[in-house]
Amino acid sequence: MRIGIILQSLKRVAVYMVIPATLSVTVGCGFKERIYIPNPPDQNFKSTSLRVAVIELEDRNPTAKVRTFGALGFADVPGVLYATETDVGNPTQFGKCLAAELKSAQLFSQVDYFPTWEKMTTGYTEYDLVVTGVLNHDTVVGTKTSYGLGPSGVLFMFLGLPWGSDSRDVEFQIYAFHPRKPWAHAWQHKVSFKDYNLYGLYYGHFSDGRLMVNRSRIMHVSSPDDYYNSDYKYSDYCTTQFLQPELKKVREALYATVR
Amino acid sequence: MLKMAKTVLALLPLIGCLGCASYVPRDPAYFLGESSDVLRSLEAARAQEEKAPSEALRIYQDFLKGSAPLEPFPSYQEQLKKALDNKGKVQYGSASNFHGESRGFPVTYARWTQAFALAHQGSARVCLAQGTVESAERELLSAMEVIKRCEFCPHTSGESLTESYLILAKIRQTQGQIGKALVAQLSADLVRDHVRSERGVEEFYLEKSLLFGDVARKQFNETQRFYNAVNIGQAQEAQARFNAVATSVSMANAHIQGMAAQQALEKSGGIVTPEVQRAQISAQLARVSAQLNVISNEMHAGGQSKVEFMSTPWAIPTFTQQLVDPKQGANTPAIMKDFAASAAQAGGASYQAGAQQVNQAVDDLMPYRQSAKMDGAVPQVEKFAEVFNAFLTQVQEIKN
Numbered sequence: 001m002r003i004g005i006i007l008q009s010l011k012r013v014a015v016y017m018v019i020p021a022t023l024s025v026t027v028g029c030g031f032k033e034r035i036y037i038p039n040p041p042d043q044n045f046k047s048t049s050l051r052v053a054v055i056e057l058e059d060r061n062p063t064a065k066v067r068t069f070g071a072l073g074f075a076d077v078p079g080v081l082y083a084t085e086t087d088v089g090n091p092t093q094f095g096k097c098l099a100a101e102l103k104s105a106q107l108f109s110q111v112d113y114f115p116t117w118e119k120m121t122t123g124y125t126e127y128d129l130v131v132t133g134v135l136n137h138d139t140v141v142g143t144k145t146s147y148g149l150g151p152s153g154v155l156f157m158f159l160g161l162p163w164g165s166d167s168r169d170v171e172f173q174i175y176a177f178h179p180r181k182p183w184a185h186a187w188q189h190k191v192s193f194k195d196y197n198l199y200g201l202y203y204g205h206f207s208d209g210r211l212m213v214n215r216s217r218i219m220h221v222s223s224p225d226d227y228y229n230s231d232y233k234y235s236d237y238c239t240t241q242f243l244q245p246e247l248k249k250v251r252e253a254l255y256a257t258v259r
Numbered sequence: 260m261l262k263m264a265k266t267v268l269a270l271l272p273l274i275g276c277l278g279c280a281s282y283v284p285r286d287p288a289y290f291l292g293e294s295s296d297v298l299r300s301l302e303a304a305r306a307q308e309e310k311a312p313s314e315a316l317r318i319y320q321d322f323l324k325g326s327a328p329l330e331p332f333p334s335y336q337e338q339l340k341k342a343l344d345n346k347g348k349v350q351y352g353s354a355s356n357f358h359g360e361s362r363g364f365p366v367t368y369a370r371w372t373q374a375f376a377l378a379h380q381g382s383a384r385v386c387l388a389q390g391t392v393e394s395a396e397r398e399l400l401s402a403m404e405v406i407k408r409c410e411f412c413p414h415t416s417g418e419s420l421t422e423s424y425l426i427l428a429k430i431r432q433t434q435g436q437i438g439k440a441l442v443a444q445l446s447a448d449l450v451r452d453h454v455r456s457e458r459g460v461e462e463f464y465l466e467k468s469l470l471f472g473d474v475a476r477k478q479f480n481e482t483q484r485f486y487n488a489v490n491i492g493q494a495q496e497a498q499a500r501f502n503a504v505a506t507s508v509s510m511a512n513a514h515i516q517g518m519a520a521q522q523a524l525e526k527s528g529g530i531v532t533p534e535v536q537r538a539q540i541s542a543q544l545a546r547v548s549a550q551l552n553v554i555s556n557e558m559h560a561g562g563q564s565k566v567e568f569m570s571t572p573w574a575i576p577t578f579t580q581q582l583v584d585p586k587q588g589a590n591t592p593a594i595m596k597d598f599a600a601s602a603a604q605a606g607g608a609s610y611q612a613g614a615q616q617v618n619q620a621v622d623d624l625m626p627y628r629q630s631a632k633m634d635g636a637v638p639q640v641e642k643f644a645e646v647f648n649a650f651l652t653q654v655q656e657i658k659n
Contacts, residue, residue, distance in 0.1 A: 058471060062299070063292030116476060117467035124464055182463045183418070183455065 036097040036238035038104035039248045048259055051110040052102060053124075053179075055117060055132040056095035057172055062137055081145065090138040090237060094172050094191075097238035098131065101247040107255050124179040129186075129258060133174035138237070141167045162200045168239075169194050176254060187257040189250050193242040287483045290361030294370035297322065301377045308381060316385040319378040329375050331408055332368050339363030343485065364479055365411060366470045372409040376402045376419045383426050387433065395430055399423055403569050411469050413462040417454035420575075421447050427570055437605050438657030443570045445598040452588040453577045459587075571651060582643065583627040583636050592628070595621045602654045610657075613650040620646040 099113035112127075114120065124130070144164040147153035157163075175188035198204055304318040340363075362368045379402035386395035406419040424447035431440035453459050469475060572578045581588030582595075596618055603614035620643040627636045 056471075059291065060295040060299070061292055062296050063289050116472045117464060118472050121461070121464040121468045124460075180460055181455075182414075182460060 034235040036100055036236055036243060037240045038097075038101040039244055039251075041104060041106040042252075045105075045107055045252075045255060046259075047107055048109065048255075050108045050128045050258060051126065052108045052112070052129045052131055053120065053127040054095055054099035054102065054111065054113045055120065055130065056093055056113075056115045057133045057135040057174070059091045060134050060136055061091065061139075077146070081147075090140055091135065092138050092170075092237040094135060094238060094243075095132065097236060097243060098174065098247060098250065101251055102131070102254075105251045105255075107251065120179075127179050129176055130179050130182070131174060131176045131254070133172055133188075136171040136173065137169065138172075139169045141165075157201055160200050160202050162198050163204075165196065165198045167194070167196045170242075174250060176258070187254060189253055191243075191246045191250065193239075193246060195239070195242060286486045287361065287364065287479055290367055291364070291479070293361070294367045294374070297326075297374045298370050298377075301374055301381070305377065305381055308384065312385045312388055315381060319381045319385070322374065322378045323382070326371075326375070329362075329371060329405060329408060332363075332365075332410070335363035335368060337363075339482075343482070364482075365475050366479070369409050369412045369415065369470055372406060372412070373415055373419070376406040376423075379405065380419070380422055380426060383423075383430075387426070387430055392430060392433060395426075399427055399430070400569060403574075412466050414454065414459070414466045417450050417459065417462075421450045421454065424450065424570070435659035436655075436657075437659055438602065438654040439567070439570065441598060441602050441605065441657070442572075442651065442654060445594065446570060446572050446575060448594045448598075449572050449578060449581060449588065449591065450575055452590050452594055453575070453581055456581075456588050457586040458577075458584075567655070579640050579644075582621075582624050582640060583633065585628050592621050592625065599650070602650070602657065606654065606657045610650075610653060613646075613653055616646045617650050 093115070096113055096115070099111055102108060103111040108129075110127075120130070142164065145162055147156035147161065169192075171190065171192040173188060173190050175185040177183075177185050300318060301322060304315040308315040339361075362371055379398045383395040383398035383402065386392070386398060403420060403423045406416045406423075409416055424443050428440045428443035428447065431437075431443055568574060575581075577587055581591040588594075599614035599617040603610040623639055624636075624643060627633060627639070
């Protein structure tokens, strides 16, 4: 039984150390962008002639109470039990992902995305609806636990105590208004999702046993191969698996209001 | 002894890590978050104001006592420039003390202004409910003064002023000063009319583009990158960033100045279009308005309280323009006539003549509203001002 566990652990270590190293040499780093994949269009809804402008949400992220970005490495120092890294205020461009969703829905004759408001100062009359909102928070917390390098550390690891965790807490409010009546919100909708991933020797792995670490889910990695093959240069942080159901609701609710 | 030393040595990294865990860099991103936190807590207090007024009042007052008073925006821009200049010259780790100058970003300044106005308004509402009318009046005056400091947020200012005038109307009603309540209500209606006018909508988008536009974003991002570079001791990178920041700060300044100037002239490319002519007359009217403000200020010096002056439509910067330009206020004539009718009803027979004169003066301005021609508008507005001021003085005397 004990030998089995050890062998399994060794296999996992081999998988998450050897495979990435091999792939980085053979495949090379960086050929994919992790961007939001919108829901497919729904044939039950009839398209409208409305022209929609989506403007990036206002960043209302709070201050970090404890912001120790880059501090996780301390957990590797002998004697340190754990270190926490909080990355509060990630200004994810949810507006961009929402625009992609609305475009994909094919419910509106035109959907344009603007990262800033400049275009609207002269061009607001070109649209029938403005969709924007407020990003209340996008909080990422990473923890890492070190149990020391001596026999006790090894024992704790094999007992299955956690090696660390990643969590994310997102909340944003979307609203829509007629371009000539910006003071009156015709519609609003709150989106929130949470993710928590604890990992240790026996848990927090992909289905094939590879360890799901390094904020893989936050960067919306959908499969182990994607995780190990992709580069880390770009992620829009619009985690597809969490946002798809939420944004489907958003587009349906918006359509029901304005049709 | 050796054993003790070993123990201490083993504990050192732990102590070090605890130290690093509490480290919060005071960088631009932090201050953007701080301005969000401040607004959020005051909005939450507003939401619970009816259920827990004392608690809400405590939050408002704590904020007002605990926050450095708001200075005009240019002084923060100056502080920001100086701070960046100093930080550009110093060494590793020196950028961790960003402070007051964080209000030098348009978005953070706008949020702080809004926060102060919210706190003063909230205090005024609670004080009024608790029967301390004088405190309510004082708080309200502060709210009206502070929101005007955000010259590049006309929409937010308009919304805030509307709320302030509505609270003032309630204060006056409580005091039994029906006439003054009507004047405050008139001012609320006029400001709202402007906020919802064509020009008001344009101001909404201009405000947004100033606060969340490319220039503002660039200024903020460059400053953040500069901060990061200084903080981690990348001297060359920091110098390069500093140059970018200096440019972006000047650009942001120029952008705000540009907005304050007459935009119609800019748009026309120097050609005197009817729109430009209207803008020029508008500027003239603004001067008339300013002149009337001086007269009102003299009245204020002669005994009329500041809050009395602030409650009249003459304290609304766009009032005179609204009278002759439908783009500045679609319903202004109707609002004026409604006010005259309500005041005449509340005051009795002796007020009928004044109300009729106001109606006539409003009608005399209608040709200017209906056509784009503005010749002779200024003397006509001056005539209106004379009639309206006389009526206003009379109305303010109406009591229960």
